[in-house]
Amino acid sequence: MSVKKLAVLGAACAVVAVPATSAQARSSKTGGVVVKVDRGGKGLNVVAAHGRVKHLRLARKAPSRVRGGSKVVVSGGKVISARGRASATRLRAKVVNRRGHLTAVTTDGTPLSVVIGNVNVDLSGIPAGSTVVITVTFDADGKPVVTVTLPGVTAPPVVDPAVCPTPAVIGTILAINRSASRVMVQKADGERATFTAPADSLTSLKRGDQVLIADADSDGTAEAISALSGTARQLDGEVAWIDSGWGAFGLQKSDGTVEVVDASACQLANLSEGDTVTTVVHTDADGEVIADAVTVADQQSSDDDYWGAGSRSWPRSWHSRG
Structure with a gap:
């Protein structure tokens, strides 16, 4: 794994802040590690859970004790907690080619130089489109030093299968039998399967919908079937x-x-x-x-799990009308 250590040159860039509505500001709390303070612009860039960068606007100038590495909680445009400091934090970024030059941007498309400050990033040898891990460490004054690495492989977590739900199934509805509360779907692997679900979960579904079948047992009985959102x-x-x-x-x-x-x-x-x-x-x-x-x-399971070996025809009781 190649590692490129990068020195932060300064913090001249202004924070990009996305203002929240007053209702959102009153009802939400955001916590994370500060990577950039814009005292003049009353804004903070923080790294929250899962390496997500949040751009927060404050109603007043950030307290002087808040600096790079501070662990903060912000609500209603105010820093309501600033206790302790992190020695380092990690965030995700993607390498993109902009006008012939490689640059690193966060998941919302913000350049790394805006999120943390002016940085001299050497991305040579990393192809455009790659995801990288940005590790930010802080000195005693809160000034960041950035290290860029390609993601490594860690062992999968060890979990008790008994506490895990049955894996969800994704498919496209081919037919609906509302009187029997059953649907036939074509799964992502091209195979067909039939599921039984509560009648109320089928009310708004129709043929052609892409659906998520949750907690289906071995006989095809599912707890719920729901249409996927437009971003699926x-x-x-x-x-x-x-x-x-x-x-x-x-x-x-x-x-x-x-x-x-x-x-x-x-x-x-x-x-x-x-x-x-x-x-x-x-x-x-x-x-x-x-x-x-x-x-x-x-x-990936086959039709045999649901129809029996050698069966590939639809039951006559099925109706294809939505």
């Missing part, structure tokens, strides 16, 4: 790395780029480096990619 999409590729501490894995796609996918401990426990997987994901409000379902290629 399917990703296929190979597991490039697993970071159980971060709760994420890297998915290398056919074009060679690696997409970072947040996943639960139960999902990560089922993965190994090099696995070929099909995953359905959605993008949350912070721009993070979240796994709804992850299926390893050699674990």
Whole structure:
């Protein structure tokens, strides 16, 4: 793994702040490690959970005790807690090619130089599209020093299978039998399967909908079937790395780029480096990619699990009308 140590040259860039509505400011709290203070602009850049960068606007100038490395909680445009300091923090970034020059940007597209300050980043040898880990350490005065590394592989978490829910199934509705509360779907691997679910979960569904089937047991009885949101999409590729501490894995796609996918401990426990997987994901409000379902290629079930060996025809009782 190549490591490039980078010295921070200064902090001349202003913080990019996204103002929250008054209702949001009153109701939400954001905690994290400060990586940049803009006292004149009344703003903080903090690294929150899962390495996500938050740009926070304050109603008044940040207290003088708040500096790089401070652990803060902000609510209603005020720093309500600033206790302790972190010696280091990590955030995610992606290498992009802008006008022929490689630069690192956070998941929301903000340049690293704006998030932390003016930095001299040497990204030579790292291809555009790669995800990198930015480790920020702080000296006694709160000044940051940045280290850029490619993500490494850590062992998947060890979890008790008994506490993990049945893996979700993703599919497209081919037919609905409302009187029997059953749906037939074509799964991501192309196979067909039938599921029974509570009648009220089928009310708004129709043929052609992409759906998430939750907690289906071996006989195809599911706790719920729900339509996926508009941001849902399917990703296929190979597991490039697993970071159980971060709760994420890297998915290398056919074009060679690696997409970072947040996943639960139960999902990560089922993965190994090099696995070929099909995953359905959605993008949350912070721009993070979240796994709804992850299926390893050699674990994908066939129609035989639901229809019996050799059966590939639809039961006559099925009706294709939504």
